[in-house]
Amino acid sequence: MPTDAKRQAIAELTELLRSSTALAVADYRGLTVSDMQSVRRSLRANGVQLHVAKNRLLKIAAAEAGREELTSLLSGPTAVASSSGDEQSLAKALQDALRPYSKVVSLRGGLLGGVAVDAAAFQRLANLPSRDVLLGRLAGAMASPMTGMAGVLAGNLRNLVGVLSAVADQKRASEGG
Numbered sequence: 001m002p003t004d005a006k007r008q009a010i011a012e013l014t015e016l017l018r019s020s021t022a023l024a025v026a027d028y029r030g031l032t033v034s035d036m037q038s039v040r041r042s043l044r045a046n047g048v049q050l051h052v053a054k055n056r057l058l059k060i061a062a063a064e065a066g067r068e069e070l071t072s073l074l075s076g077p078t079a080v081a082s083s084s085g086d087e088q089s090l091a092k093a094l095q096d097a098l099r100p101y102s103k104v105v106s107l108r109g110g111l112l113g114g115v116a117v118d119a120a121a122f123q124r125l126a127n128l129p130s131r132d133v134l135l136g137r138l139a140g141a142m143a144s145p146m147t148g149m150a151g152v153l154a155g156n157l158r159n160l161v162g163v164l165s166a167v168a169d170q171k172r173a174s175e176g177g
Contacts, residue, residue, distance in 0.1 A: 006057065013053055013061035017070070020082035022090040023111045024122060025073040028052070030104035039097045039105075046093035048083045069116035073108045087112045091126035 017023065028036065040050050053061075055074040062070040083090035098105050107119040128134070 010057055010061050014064045016082055017061055017065035017067045020084055021113060022083045022087040024081040024094055025108045025110050026079045027076050027106045028079040029077045042097035043093050047085050048081050048090050048093045051080045069111060088125055091122045095126040
């Protein structure tokens, strides 16, 4: 018989899983309480929440939230990192926060926009440049052919002006001389 506290915890976890655009599941075995507080502080500074809950409650909440893909990742000591913002910010924040504890903590996987991914996908996502940098590169790549074409057209005009100037100089020289 579930207690009121467990029902409340499941309701909170369900809402967390529903409202998050990105979720990561990690095994935190071996972290001390102060290490866990340090990780939480670092993640919170980047807009990421870290929750520790019993796997049984997480499985029930995942089923209620329609996130059944998470259930295969829920075994052993489980911490769930969630973000309702940019998926890459979650991956980068996790990478930065867990770097000092990489020998102890292991990322199992998670959900990015409702799609189940493994730990390697989080690693690749964390190593990508930021969204602004990628958009800048795209804009540069799109502008590059236009810039080249403008240079070619300007070169032809420069050459024409140079030829006309040489003809004018030659005419002045022949009239004066």
